[in-house]
Amino acid sequence: MPVRVILADDEALARSRLRSLLGDLNPEFPVEVVAEAANGGEVLARVLDTPADVILMDIQMPGMSGLEAARHLAALGKSPAIIFVTAHDEHAIAAFELRAVDYLLKPVRQARLQEALSRIRPLSPDTAASLAPHRASFTVLERHRILQVAVADVLYLRAEQRYVTACTREREYLLDESLVKLEEEFADEFLRLHRNCLVARRHLAGFERVEGGGEPAWQALLKDWPEKLPVSRRQLHVVREFRQGAG
Secondary structure (H helix, E strand, C coil): CCEEEEEECCCHHHHHHHHHHHHHHCCCCCEEEEEEECCHHHHHHHHHHCCCCEEEECCCCCCCCHHHHHHHHHHHCCCCEEEEEECCCCCHHHHHHCCCCEEEECCCCHHHHHHHHHCCCCCCHHHHHHCCCCCCEEEEEECCEEEEEEHHHCCEEEEECCEEEEECCCCEEEECCCHHHHHHHCCCCEEEEECCEEEEHHHEEEEEEECCCCCCEEEEEECCEEEEEEECHHHCHHHHHHHHHHC
């Protein structure tokens, strides 16, 4: 079943461009445009009379803005997911506070649009393997700025309360994402060491046994990095697999 999309933008040309991009995703990622709207008020009307999975919505529209429409939709309870599509990045914080699935900047690239829609309905393993690789960077919202942190630069990911800390050699960043979802998406790049920690395979140098105590304890060593990461007893198999691979 295709992902049902409502296009919301006051510019007809912008809606036409999005429709064209969505059409190019077929047949690997089936999408159906079920309605269009030129302002927030029309969005609310379309949602009430047209079943949809996601709204691709501009923010600055005459009458009712996209942000205002999103607030009304949140009050409805069950409503389509929202992906904001805008030429301005200064509304990103407000957008994510409204639980937007993603925030795309114009001009939208097809790969970026596909990535956002994949969060609504994940691709099957076979389809995912045939399409473009997963994202190469994490999006970080920080002090009213949007930063892109390269996945290749991240040493490890650690869950802390409702956030995940991404540690690079320069500094740490907070990601508003689930560690479980990140593990699923980057299974080929990150290895689970502990219930709250994933280490980047490319930065893993090896493992070191910690002496003392009864049960054997191990910690991961990173290349040219002083911090050592504990390995839980549940994940001790990664040490054995690493040693077998080295042998």
